[in-house]
Amino acid sequence: MIFKVLYQELASEVPVRENTHSLYIEAxxxxxxxxxxxxxGINIEFIQTLEGEQLAYEEQSEDYILETV
Structure with a gap:
């Protein structure tokens, strides 16, 4: 499955929408x-499962890069 992870760069950082980043990972x-x-060392705010039309929409984004861990 593909997951979208919303996170802050530093674990000690208070979540602020303008500083939120996203990454995509298979797990x-x-x-x-x-x-x-x-x-x-990141502060994970939210993890969303992507499938079907949601995944197809995210794949069209220029920010969509599937992380390999």
Missing amino acids: SNERDVRYKLKDR
Whole structure:
């Protein structure tokens, strides 16, 4: 499955919408996503499962780059 992760660059940073970044990652479930990203030191705000039309829409974005972890 493909997941969209919304996060802040620093784990100590207070979530502010203007500073939120996103990345796309392939994993089996949300727990696996968190495990793969635990060493990055980021503050994960939200993890969204992408499938079907949502995934197709995100793939059209110029920001869509599937992370390999």
